[in-house]
Amino acid sequence: MGDAWRAVRYFEQNNKGRDFVVGDIHGAYDLVLLAMREARFDPSRDRLFSVGDLVNRGEGSYRVRKFLDQPWVHACRGNHEDMLIKAYADGEPSQGTLDWLARQIGMHWWLGVDRVERNAILDAIRKLPLAMELQTDRGTVGFLHADVRSGMNWHEVLTRLENGDDQVTKTALWGRDRLDNDDASGVSGIGRLFVGHTPQWGGVRRLGNVFGMDTGAVFASLKPEKDARLSMFNVVADTDLLTERRERRLIDVRDNQSFDLPAFNDL
Numbered sequence: 323m324g325d326a327w328r329a330v331r332y333f334e335q336n337n338k339g340r341d342f343v344v345g346d347i348h349g350a351y352d353l354v355l356l357a358m359r360e361a362r363f364d365p366s367r368d369r370l371f372s373v374g375d376l377v378n379r380g381e382g383s384y385r386v387r388k389f390l391d392q393p394w395v396h397a398c399r400g401n402h403e404d405m406l407i408k409a410y411a412d413g414e415p416s417q418g419t420l421d422w423l424a425r426q427i428g429m430h431w432w433l434g435v436d437r438v439e440r441n442a443i444l445d446a447i448r449k450l451p452l453a454m455e456l457q458t459d460r461g462t463v464g465f466l467h468a469d470v471r472s473g474m475n476w477h478e479v480l481t482r483l484e485n486g487d488d489q490v491t492k493t494a495l496w497g498r499d500r501l502d503n504d505d506a507s508g509v510s511g512i513g514r515l516f517v518g519h520t521p522q523w524g525g526v527r528r529l530g531n532v533f534g535m536d537t538g539a540v541f542a543s544l545k546p547e548k549d550a551r552l553s554m555f556n557v558v559a560d561t562d563l564l565t566e567r568r569e570r571r572l573i574d575v576r577d578n579q580s581f582d583l584p585a586f587n588d589l
Contacts (some may be wrong), residue, residue, distance in 0.1 A: 349380020
């Protein structure tokens with residue numbers, strides 16, 4: 323995933339295979355593997371883009387480093403990765419702090435990880451960018467964890483993230499206004515934007531050209547009363563396919579890549 327940290331990473335078009343996006347994982351890597359099998363994901367040609375929140379809540383969170391080590395995986399930093407990074411900003415936190423984080427944000431898994439692996443995980447997640455941009459044959463696709471401030475275009479978002487703007491960074495990691503307020507105004511300057519962070523029970527939600535991909539994967543086992551699932555979509559699939567409602571199941575894979583699909587309507 324590269325050695326030097328960059329706030330934004332840019333990716334050229336995949337001319338060999340397909341590009342998928344996956345919602346918040348929170349340690350539910352078994353579901354990721356199931357979704358990949360259903361999609362017949364080919365690691366030699368296909369790529370998987372993540373909107374972040376790879377860890378916490380789920381007991382499988384310890385698998386994050388192995389996931390990020392795969393050359394076909396590209397992930398954004400989520401607020402849960404950011405909280406873990408900040409816990410170690412001034413060195414090793416106290417056991418009391420770690421116990422508190424375990425209770426508050428579901429970091430119980432961390433307590434069972436040895437020091438060597440903890441350092442390796444920290445090294446891996448510190449490299450995660452705040453946003454990613456991908457070129458496709460239908461136009462430009464963006465990924466970030468949470469939200470873009472209403473009225474701000476994509477180019478301005480990336481520029482401010484690269485310049486270390488605190489408010490834009492906070493919104494990218496923590497914002498919920500768009501999904502909470504049913505703001506369908508979209509984000510100009512990009513064809514599609516995939517985000518996570520705000521759970522969408524029952525399936526992915528579209529507001530303008532923004533797709534809320536966090537469908538609560540880890541809660542399929544933690545809170546079975548919720549209509550939770552892991553969603554993994556081809557980033558250039560037909561909009562009607564991506565937005566149709568489907569019955570409850572553990573994984574939701576959608577893929578109909580076609581050279582006949584039109585370009586995105588850039589706002």
